[in-house]
Amino acid sequence: MNGIINVYKEKGYTSHDVVAVLRKIAGQKKIGHTGTLDPDATGVLPVCLGRATKLCDLLTDRDKTYEAVLLLGKTTDTQDISGAILKEQPTDHLNEAEVTKVIESFKGTYDQIPPMYSALKVNGKKLYELAREGKTVERKSRKVTIYQIHIKEIQLPRVRMEVTCSKGTYIRTLCHDIGNLLGTGGCMEELTRTKVGRFELKDSLKLEELSDLAQNGRLEDALIPLDQMFSELQSVVPAEKYISKAYNGNDFFKNQLSEDGKFCSGEKVRVYDAQGHFIGVYRYMEDRKMFHLVKMFLDPEELR
Template identity: 65%
Template structure:
């Protein structure tokens, strides 16, 4: 079984679940998970976790992301993107580049965003998009999101191409919708490309076809990022043979079991390896106890 993370380029028309299903067939293993959905019409970076790497899914879902989006002003749809049913069209002839630019920049920072009805969020055990398809609309609470930056790449009214860096849970089509409301003309998202998720960038992503080719020619492992490489900010700690059993059971262990004694900061996170050099998990150093306590286990017997 392959363990780690692979940077997949999700092509248009695929759901994130489709990508996982196809990868299971290509790689011949069931234990695969994605790190947050991309709409079928959206393209770009989708980190996919493999084997023991599936324990990273929740950690990667929480990471900041960067998108390149085309916003279409003057058109409002039920899905907030151009694939939906048009609800309203307004003239944008009176808009100026300066007015649009100023409005967009006002969304940088923290803002309360109401999730769209066509989304995978659940209300009462049912996904919002399922309710929307039944013609139902339910009240959604606004959620705090953070827009770190918006770089306007091109304005060719009624279209605006922009690169958005944002926190987890941000809906770019809702951002487009909200900008349109502020401008008084409405808007929807015409296209979306995710260019970055944490350390995963567009230039390093591989299509399913490219992954399949690498599998066939024996070079696939070159594209797999090992689990421990996902924590480059953490120092490594190697444990003596006598400490192995503590690690495998997820128990805390003292400095006396560490091969190379160093000074550790209070609450410092470290990558811990057993006596054979196998990565076990992420631990945190408790200064008052002089012990390392497990934070995230990746070892499996």
């Protein structure tokens, strides 16, 4: 099977656990996920099967939306409620207006220092492995963007909020940073990823549901074709005499299309053959009136 399944990751599973279970359900090895969720977190985890694994990096780069519960007054070593408590501070003096003002100040781009308990590598070793050895190493801050923070409920010391952010943003670190700015400390108590690019929580399926589909021979019902990931792009079909160029990932010219069209320089397009096989994504080069390969998705087996 080739495509993407919108999996609902349940609490207690690692992202790798989900992939391992899905390999058994689907009966194939070539499967990859598109962005780690912590074991205690739940929500959307797009999983790529077959040739769609070429999309893993692309989907990981998409903006994401989360619903999180910030617990003020507790600082932990993991920056979430599962960690060891490092410090507890009173929150009685806080008021909703002050908390709201500080949370909203994080909208925009800011320098975030990744947590020690993360899968980032330093000198070939994952940070969480070093953290479990009791080691702390210096981490470089990196710019992340918080596009929106919508406060859904305040019941101090807890705040429920919806966050839309750029790739690489740690929500538990955001909670930690908000707590620090308020002077009380803080950690993440709950996290649900509700959206990754076009994938939404309401459309996600639990592993049990996917297993039931597989047992009834209907797992492909949950599969989203990989060309749908580029549905916003124009589609083009090279003329039959030039289709071998596209099959081989070679450049082809605008006047070699089966139908003429208008394209902007640098514009990406979906390329198909006359039989509807998705070949790949190409970019139009206006100066040469030519299309150049960005990513190939065609399996030669489809042509047999």
